[in-house]
Every structure is written in C-alpha cells, then in structure tokens.
Amino acid sequence: MKCLSVLQLLLAAAAPIEAAFSWQNVNIGGGGGFIPGISFHPTAKGVAYARTDIGGLYRLNLDDSWTAITDVLATDEKWGSWGIDAMALDPQDPNKVFAAIGMYTNSWDPNNGAIIRSSDRGNTWSTTTLPFKVGGNMPGRGMGERLAVDPHNSSIIYFGARSGRGLFRSVDGGATFSRVASFTASGTFINDPSDTSGYSSDIHGLAFVTFDSTSTALNGATSRIFVGTADNITASLYVSNDAGSTWSPIANQPSKYFPHKCKLSPSESALYLTYSDGTGPYDGTDGAVYRYHIPTSTFTDITPFPADKYYGFGGLGLDTLRPGTLVVATLNSWWPDAQLFRSTDSGATWSKIWEWGNYPDQTLYYSQNTDNAPWVNAGYISQDSKKLGWMIEALEIDPTDSDHWLYATGLTLFGGRDLTKWDLPTGRNVTISVMANGIEEMAVLGLASAPGGSELLAAVGDDSGFTFRKEGDLGTSPKTPWMTPIFTSSTDVDFAGNKPDSVVRIGSSDGQVALSTDGGVSWNAHYGAGTSKSGGAVAYSADADTIIWSSSNAGVFRSQHQGTFTALASLPSGAVIASDKRNNTIFYAGSGASFYSSTDTGSTFTTVAGALGEATSVRDIVAHPKVAGEVWVSTNIGLFRSRDFGVTFSRVGSSSLSNTQHIALGVGTGSSWNVYALGQGAAGAKLYASGDDGLTWVDIQGGQGFGALSACRLAGSANVQGLVYVGTNGRGVMYAKGTVGSGPGTTLVTSSTARPTSTSSSVPTTSAAATTTTTTSKTASTTSSTTTSKPAVTTSTSTSQAPATTTATTPLAGRWAQCGGIGFQGPTACAAPWTCTYQNDWYSQCL
Numbered sequence: 001m002k003c004l005s006v007l008q009l010l011l012a013a014a015a016p017i018e019a020a021f022s023w024q025n026v027n028i029g030g031g032g033g034f035i036p037g038i039s040f041h042p043t044a045k046g047v048a049y050a051r052t053d054i055g056g057l058y059r060l061n062l063d064d065s066w067t068a069i070t071d072v073l074a075t076d077e078k079w080g081s082w083g084i085d086a087m088a089l090d091p092q093d094p095n096k097v098f099a100a101i102g103m104y105t106n107s108w109d110p111n112n113g114a115i116i117r118s119s120d121r122g123n124t125w126s127t128t129t130l131p132f133k134v135g136g137n138m139p140g141r142g143m144g145e146r147l148a149v150d151p152h153n154s155s156i157i158y159f160g161a162r163s164g165r166g167l168f169r170s171v172d173g174g175a176t177f178s179r180v181a182s183f184t185a186s187g188t189f190i191n192d193p194s195d196t197s198g199y200s201s202d203i204h205g206l207a208f209v210t211f212d213s214t215s216t217a218l219n220g221a222t223s224r225i226f227v228g229t230a231d232n233i234t235a236s237l238y239v240s241n242d243a244g245s246t247w248s249p250i251a252n253q254p255s256k257y258f259p260h261k262c263k264l265s266p267s268e269s270a271l272y273l274t275y276s277d278g279t280g281p282y283d284g285t286d287g288a289v290y291r292y293h294i295p296t297s298t299f300t301d302i303t304p305f306p307a308d309k310y311y312g313f314g315g316l317g318l319d320t321l322r323p324g325t326l327v328v329a330t331l332n333s334w335w336p337d338a339q340l341f342r343s344t345d346s347g348a349t350w351s352k353i354w355e356w357g358n359y360p361d362q363t364l365y366y367s368q369n370t371d372n373a374p375w376v377n378a379g380y381i382s383q384d385s386k387k388l389g390w391m392i393e394a395l396e397i398d399p400t401d402s403d404h405w406l407y408a409t410g411l412t413l414f415g416g417r418d419l420t421k422w423d424l425p426t427g428r429n430v431t432i433s434v435m436a437n438g439i440e441e442m443a444v445l446g447l448a449s450a451p452g453g454s455e456l457l458a459a460v461g462d463d464s465g466f467t468f469r470k471e472g473d474l475g476t477s478p479k480t481p482w483m484t485p486i487f488t489s490s491t492d493v494d495f496a497g498n499k500p501d502s503v504v505r506i507g508s509s510d511g512q513v514a515l516s517t518d519g520g521v522s523w524n525a526h527y528g529a530g531t532s533k534s535g536g537a538v539a540y541s542a543d544a545d546t547i548i549w550s551s552s553n554a555g556v557f558r559s560q561h562q563g564t565f566t567a568l569a570s571l572p573s574g575a576v577i578a579s580d581k582r583n584n585t586i587f588y589a590g591s592g593a594s595f596y597s598s599t600d601t602g603s604t605f606t607t608v609a610g611a612l613g614e615a616t617s618v619r620d621i622v623a624h625p626k627v628a629g630e631v632w633v634s635t636n637i638g639l640f641r642s643r644d645f646g647v648t649f650s651r652v653g654s655s656s657l658s659n660t661q662h663i664a665l666g667v668g669t670g671s672s673w674n675v676y677a678l679g680q681g682a683a684g685a686k687l688y689a690s691g692d693d694g695l696t697w698v699d700i701q702g703g704q705g706f707g708a709l710s711a712c713r714l715a716g717s718a719n720v721q722g723l724v725y726v727g728t729n730g731r732g733v734m735y736a737k738g739t740v741g742s743g744p745g746t747t748l749v750t751s752s753t754a755r756p757t758s759t760s761s762s763v764p765t766t767s768a769a770a771t772t773t774t775t776t777s778k779t780a781s782t783t784s785s786t787t788t789s790k791p792a793v794t795t796s797t798s799t800s801q802a803p804a805t806t807t808a809t810t811p812l813a814g815r816w817a818q819c820g821g822i823g824f825q826g827p828t829a830c831a832a833p834w835t836c837t838y839q840n841d842w843y844s845q846c847l
C-alpha cells in the first residue's frame with residue numbers, strides 16, 4: 001500500500017481532476033409505462049408532445065423519436081414534477097407549451113403543484129406554483145386535457161383542477177392564475193371514500209377544457225368554452241357563451257357515464273366525446289361515444305356497435321383535414337384485445353381494426369412492427385391475446401397529415417404513417433409500429449454490474465427486467481425482457497462475485513425467484529420459493545450456492561443449493577442485505593441502527609456492536625465487487641466502510657456527505673474504484689462521486705434531474721472506467737461516463753486494516769457539474785389564491801420520502817382468460833370484477 005503524507009493528501013485532494021458527466025438514457029426503449037396524453041399543434045407540422053404520469057413530458061422530433069424536456073425540474077425536492085396531469089399548446093404560437101405538474105394530491109407528494117410554461121418548445125421553463133396539489137399519477141389522469149390556451153388570445157389559459165378546487169384562469173399568459181368563481185361545478189366523483197391514504201378518496205374534479213375556436217371573440221377572448229367534470233349524477237358538460245363570465249350545464253346531455261375526451265371538429269361545428277363508466281385508467285365496463293352539434297345543441301349517440309359493449313371508451317382522434325373522420329378506442333378491453341373503431345361519416349357508421357373470424361380466429365386489419373423495441377413483442381404482444389394494448393386514453397391523428405397517427409397504452413406508444421389505408425375497399429391493412437423511441441418511463445427497482453459478467457442488469461417495475469451484456473449494448477433496445485419466467489415486476493437482482501454470470505432475481509408476486517448462469521440472458525425458475533413471500537431484496541453468495549431473500553412482506557429467507565427457502569430468525573423483517581463478493585461464507589445485513597454479519601453462509605447473523613456510530617437507519621450495503629471483506633454502508637448520517645468483513649468500520653467523508661441513500665462502487669481510473677453516493681452534500685441532495693475512497697466528493701449529477709433520490713437505484717460499472725448508472729422511478733436508467741478526481745488512497749487496497757477517517761480533507765467541493773443543462777427560470781410567482789370551496793386537503797409532510805410507487809401498468813387477465821397454472825407466464829391477476837380461480841395445477845381462470 002502506498003503511503004502518503006498529510007501534505008500530499010491535502011495537495012491531491014485540493015485539486016481534483018474532474019471531467020464532465022453528461023447524462024443520457026440506457027435505451028430500453030418502448031416507453032414501458034402509461035402515457036395518458038398526446039397533443040399535436042393544430043397547424044405547425046411536426047410539433048407534438050406526449051405526457052407521462054411519472055416520467056415527465058416529451059417532445060416529438062422529426063425522426064419520430066422523443067426528447068424528455070422536464071428533467072431539469074425533477075430535483076430531489078421537487079420529484080413530483082415528473083407527474084404531468086395536463087398539457088396545452090398555444091394554437092397561435094407553436095413555440096409555446098404549458099403543463100400542469102405534480103404527482104399526487106394526497107400526502108405522498110409534499111409539494112404543491114405548478115403550471116409550467118415554455119416559449120421555446122420546452123428547452124427552458126418558467127414555473128408558477130399553485131396553492132394546491134396536482135395529481136399526475138392520480139385516478140382519471142387520462143381524461144383531458146384539463147389545460148387549454150384560448151385560440152384567439154395567447155394570454156388566456158384555463159386549468160381545470162382536481163380535489164374540488166374548480167376552474168382556474170390566467171389572463172397573463174400563465175404567469176398567474178385565479179379561480180373562476182362563476183364556475184361552481186367541481187366534479188364531485190370519488191372512487192373510494194374509505195381510502196384513508198387519500199389516493200382514491202380525493203374528489204376527481206375537472207376533466208377537460210375545450211374552446212370553440214369557431215365562436216366569435218368577446219373583448220379579445222373566445223366566447224364559447226366547454227368544461228367537463230367527473231360527475232355521473234348531475235351533469236358533466238358545461239358551456240359558457242360569454243368568454244367564461246357565466247356557465248350552465250348543456251341540456252339533454254348524456255349523464256350516465258364520465259366524459260374522458262372532448263374534441264372540437266371546427267368545420268362541422270361539432271364536439272366529439274368519449275364516455276366510460278369509470279374515470280380510468282384501469283377500469284371501464286360500459287360507455288358511449290357522442291357527437292354534439294353546437295348550432296342546434298343536439299347530442300347524437302354515435303357509439304360504435306353498441307351491442308358489443310363490455311368496455312368504456314377513451315382515446316379519440318379527429319382527422320381535422322377530413323371533417324367527420326375519426327378513430328375511437330376502447331379504454332380497456334382486457335380480453336381478447338383492445339378495439340379501435342373508425343368512422344368517415346361523423347359516426348353514422350364504423351369499422352373495426354379487427355373482427356372475429358371463425359372463432360377463435362381474428363381477422364386483423366393491421367400488422368405490427370416492434371423493431372424500435374423488440375422486447376415489446378417478445379415479452380408482451382407475442383405472449384398475450386392483447387396486441388393493441390390497454391389503457392388507451394391518448395389517440396391523435398396529426399392535424400397536418402391524415403396518415404400519421406399516434407396512440408398510447410399502459411405499456412408503450414404506437415403509431416403509423418398509413419392510417420388512411422384503413423379506408424381502402426380492398427386491402428384494408430394499416431401498419432402499427434412502436435414509436436416510443438426516446439421515451440424511457442421504466443421505474444427501476446434494482447441495478448447491478450458484474451465484473452467480467454453482464455455490464456448492466458436492470459430490475460424494473462411492470463416490465464420484468466433487462467440485460468445489457470456489454471457497454472456497446474446500452475444504446476440498443478433489448479430483444480427480450482427477462483423471461484421464462486417473466487415477472488410482472490422484478491424488485492431486485494444480484495450476481496455471484498466469483499461466478500459473475502450467475503445471477504438471481506426476485507419478483508413482486510409470491511414465490512418469484514429466478515436464476516441465470518449466462519449473465520441474465522436466459523433464466524430458470526427457482527422452485528424452492530414457496531408461495532407466501534414476494535418483493536424486497538436479494539443477495540447471492542460469492543460462489544452462487546446460497547441466496548438470502550429479504551422479502552417485502554414476510555421476513556428474511558435463505559435457500560442453499562436451490563433448496564426450499566427457510567425463514568432466518570436472526571434478521572429483522574425488511575433488513576437490507578448484501579453478500580461478500582469474494583468469500584462465499586460471508587453475508588452482511590442492516591436494519592435500523594444495527595449492522596449484522598454472517599460467517600456461516602447466511603445460516604446465522606450476529607450484530608456487530610457499535611459498528612455504525614450514531615447512525616439510526618441503514619439505507620444500503622455494498623460489498624466491493626472484487627475485494628473480499630471490503631464493505632460500504634450508507635446510513636442517515638452518511639457512509640461507513642469496513643475492510644475486515646464488517647468487524648470494524650470507519651466513518652467516511654463525514655464532513656462532506658450525509659443522509660445518503662443508495663451507494664455503489666464502480667471501476668475508476670487505473671486500478672482504483674470510484675464510490676458513488678446519492679446524498680446530501682455541498683451542492684445539495686444529489687449524486688456525488690469520490691475517486692479517493694470517500695475522502696472528497698464531487699457533484700456528478702449537474703443539472704440532470706433524477707427525481708427523488710430515495711427512489712433511485714445506483715450501480716457503478718464493474719467493467720468500464722468512470723461509467724455510472726442511475727435507475728430512476730419513471731425515467732428509466734440513465735448513465736454517464738467521466739473521470740472523478742483521482743485523489744489519495746485510490747489504489748486498490750487489500751489490507752484489512754481499517755483506516756481511520758481523515759478529517760483533514762474538508763475540500764471545498766466545487767461542483768463538477770459541467771453537464772450542459774438549460775436553466776430553468778425559478779420565478780415562482782404565487783397565484784392569487786382565491787378561496788376555494790374546500791379546505792386544504794392535506795398538510796405537506798416535508799419529511800416523507802418519495803414513495804417508490806410505480807405506474808401500475810400491470811397487465812390484467814380478462815374474464816375467462818387463463819391467470820395461472822404450471823408454466824403459465826401471462827398475467828396472474830384478473831381485471832375487476834373477476835377473480836382468478838384455481839381449476840387444476842395447470843390452469844386457473846378469471847371467473
């Protein structure tokens with residue numbers, strides 16, 4: 001071991017060499033989560049946006065790819081900024097874009113919502129904080145759009161709020177908003193009044209704002225405005241004919257269902273509306289489609305094939321170049337598949353995109369192309385009767401091109417460029433392609449990089465997980481997700497240090513454990529998993545013979561040689577766990593203030609007294625991928641390191657880093673390893689890196705948003721110098737490569753002598769953030785908060801951590817569909833109200 005004087009330490013530490021870390025997504029591709037809305041600019045060709053419920057707003061590029069444009073807003077504190085509840089474009093200015101942001105209206109999101117506005121297509125933003133919360137990941141998020149710009153006057157913007165707060169208006173281009181007191185309906189529907197979390201017990205509120213651009217202007221404002229509410233008892237469609245001064249419910253309107261979409265066909269002077277008996281996005285067993293002729297105030301029921309209905313309607317795309325031509329989608333038709341209907345005569349007659357042939361054959365008037373994200377076919381389309389998708393709220397026909405259309409599902413975003421082929425008398429056949437390039441919405445639950453094994457293993461919510469064998473694969477959407485068995489969600493993954501191609505993963509449903517011996521390319525189910533534990537974390541012993549599983553619901557378990565998992569009494573439920581990566585007999589664990597180690601291959605764990613000083617909460621434990629006995633522990637007060645198998649610990653970087661979350665080690669410069677930590681440091685709550693064993697830390701996050709740090713996962717590359725991965729909760733896996741200041745003590749240390757923590761290294765860590773980011777204007781002008789009809793729903797709990805809630809895009813099996821049985825890989829939960837019912841060992845069915 002090289003010895004350095006204190007002077008050398010100081011000199012080296014004072015001049016860290018840093019190279020910029022510039023962040024980009026690992027290309028999982030295909031979206032991977034629910035996309036509730038798509039908006040095209042009505043006249044400017046190619047200007048379109050897609051909003052997600054947990055992963056921010058995206059802008060469409062000329063090559064059909066998408067660019068994330070709200071990352072800069074999703075700081076640790078403002079992680080809810082990735083919940084986009086509504087968006088609006090200015091019909092008179094294609095450079096302007098607006099969005100209502102905020103994740104939850106209950107206590108889960110500590111912050112109030114905001115309206116953000118951009119005059120450069122989302123490159124930079126200004127923010128107006130609202131005096132209440134916005135719920136981008138709440139029920140009914142596919143209704144809309146709730147935000148709209150007056151087509152006659154760019155200064156006027158309306159926002160229909162949730163939670164019974166009513167209708168808001170800006171007359172200064174979105175800088176300030178005030179309540180429209182004359183609009184008194186509040187959309188009173190509540191999903192489940194008994195939900196004490198506040199998630200399903202909130203008042204839905206308003207569903208959409210639709211201007212009639214053909215109406216005359218009154219004092220420079222569009223006079224006729226329609227507003228929809230979530231209400232199936234009184235009325236749900238209101239109109240103002242005097243630019244918002246007075247409002248009334250429209251007479252003779254349909255009242256049985258909730259309106260989801262309301263779009264104007266200007267040249268027909270008509271509105272088209274889709275209705276469902278639920279507010280979405282998972283429900284819907286009945287519904288309707290209506291056309292409202294404005295001059296005669298007449299509603300016409302134009303529901304396609306009304307006798308067929310066992311679903312509600314969601315997505316609604318109008319071809320404004322061909323008045324009277326439209327496509328509507330079933331919101332959820334869980335079996336056999338979604339249906340899309342097209343009419344070219346204003347809804348008088350319809351055709352389907354598929355029909356029953358000789359049962360059970362289907363005649364498909366489409367082909368599907370998943371070249372952009374092959375795993376969508378391998379893991380889902382080819383494994384399921386549902387090809388077209390589910391949760392279809394977003395469906396748009398390009399206002400400048402009748403052939404170009406896009407629609408989104410709970411899984412991905414589809415589209416095509418030959419939609420008018422639907423109308424051919426013979427050869428009716430449209431091509432539906434995955435067109436989600438650049439949309440990375442995965443909620444990442446576990447990450448690993450195995451030295452000499454797979455470069456990146458990513459366990460994700462809702463889409464099983466993905467393997468990238470080498471660095472060169474990071475830019476290519478994987479051919480398959482983790483399959484045979486496919487898990488709805490994989491919650492963690494680990495490799496065996498001495499056999500790095502041996503990998504274990506666990507899933508979120510009972511009894512889900514799978515093993516791979518080829519680095520996560522192919523898998524086998526572990527048959528000792530039992531049926532009463534799920535989720536949590538997993539650790540694989542160095543020689544791949546023993547698994548410790550800290551489940552999320554039933555305590556900690558151990559399995560050896562693929563035997564049955566047995567309960568480990570010596571560890572508390574929910575313990576953080578890790579395996580030594582070189583010594584097969586050693587495991588580590590932590591819970592609360594306690595650190596535990598096992599020297600008998602996880603059979604028993606004992607507490608290491610006083611290991612972690614004043615720390616009261618162990619957040620993460622990481623063993624060095626190559627060095628036996630070196631283990632790092634992240635706690636509420638920062639980092640600790642042991643080099644003697646957890647017998648003794650030193651506090652590391654205590655002067656510069658505290659409240660750390662996930663940590664990781666990755667190959668650094670030369671033979672050294674970098675340490676990466678998400679925590680509170682000189683530049684705030686961010687991602688820091690150390691090239692000197694934790695003496696000094698630099699901010700390598702820069703202006704990139706990762707959302708809530710506590711919800712992020714972290715991996716350092718075990719193979720590539722300076723490469724680091726951040727798994728986000730809704731924006732996929734991001735990575736960057738750079739050089740971290742190579743300070744003292746970075747040579748590979750194999751001594752097991754615990755080194756005392758240096759206190760002489762309080763380096764003023766100048767931010768290394770050379771990441772190019774656009775500045776976001778932080779002018780948060782407070783809105784005039786007119787008293788609303790309802791007192792504040794919650795007080796913000798500033799200490800609450802970000803819930804690792806993922807978009808629940810769980811595929812559900814429909815009525816009569818198979819939902820279980822030996823070897824069955826499809827969805828094991830049934831769509832409401834059906835129950836998965838055991839028939840025999842090989843077959844369970846939704847009944």
Ligand SMILES: *[C@@H]1O[C@H](CO)[C@@H](O)[C@H](O)[C@H]1NC(C)=O
Pocket residue numbers: 153154155156171172219220221
């Ligand atoms: C747009 O609306 C604002 C707010 O009502 C008004 O002050 C302005 O005069 C209008 N602009 C035009 C061009 O009429």
Ligand SMILES: *[C@@H]1O[C@H](CO)[C@@H](O)[C@H](O)[C@H]1NC(C)=O
Pocket residue numbers: 232233256277278
């Ligand atoms: C309104 O919709 C909810 C949810 O579907 C349903 O439970 C309720 O019965 C409906 N109310 C009426 C009056 O139809």
Ligand SMILES: *[C@@H]1O[C@H](CO)[C@@H](O)[C@H](O)[C@H]1NC(C)=O
Pocket residue numbers: 363364365366367368428429
């Ligand atoms: C449409 O094209 C697809 C792919 O070639 C084919 O499978 C399908 O049968 C075609 N549909 C019809 C009605 O010809």
Ligand SMILES: *[C@@H]1O[C@H](CO)[C@@H](O)[C@H](O)[C@H]1NC(C)=O
Pocket residue numbers: 583584585586599628645
């Ligand atoms: C692994 O750890 C055990 C228990 O501390 C020890 O006895 C053994 O020598 C170690 N083995 C190796 C290969 O380091």
